[in-house]
Amino acid sequence: MSDKKSWRDIDRKRDQSDHRSGDRKGSGRSPRVESATAAYKKTLDAFFDKGVVPDHLKGKLPAGTSEGPSERQTLIRTVRESKGGKELEKALDQLIEQFGLPDDPDVWLQALAHPKDAVLKDTLGKIEEYVNSGQLLPRQTRFIERLKGLEFSSFDPRVQMKAVSLATRLR
DSSP: OTTSOOHHHHHHHHHTSHHHHGGGSTTSOOHHHHHHHHHHHHHHHIIIIIOOOOGGGTTTSOTTOSSSOOHHHHHHHHHHHOOSHHHHHHHHHHHHHHHOOOSOHHHHHHHTTOSOHHHHHHHHHHHHHHHHTTOOOTTHHHHHHHHHHHHHHOOOHHHHHHHHHHHHHHO
16 A cells, blocks of 8 residues: 555656646747747738748749839828828829729728818728628727718718718717
């Protein structure tokens, strides 16, 4: 009976085994894996933000995509980063004239500050389609605020009515 181990001794022996030692030493990731992940993220950021195509993708993408961001990407970035005013209006007008209004909620949010009712009507139509499809808008409270503001800033009663109805639906 003396050679039989207690449950406490058995558990202590299990905790000291080699296969358990790796669990206690931090996150479990080696520094090499973290640096590889960071490098991969930098490559992706360069691709999406600046249009720099990585070497392993150059042969797989259609010709002409490795010169940097397209004019459409540049205009969309300008619209997203704009603080408003004439710069936003000019970039939006150019984007819509050349490529149409993109399916991008960030661009729609900026387009709601445009002074032309035709642009507002198109934007409200895109937002309505998006909401009708059952998807949730990012930064919904900002959309509601801008939609409420259109009730007073727009001169077109159709734009005013659609903005108010969308604002009430989003609440």
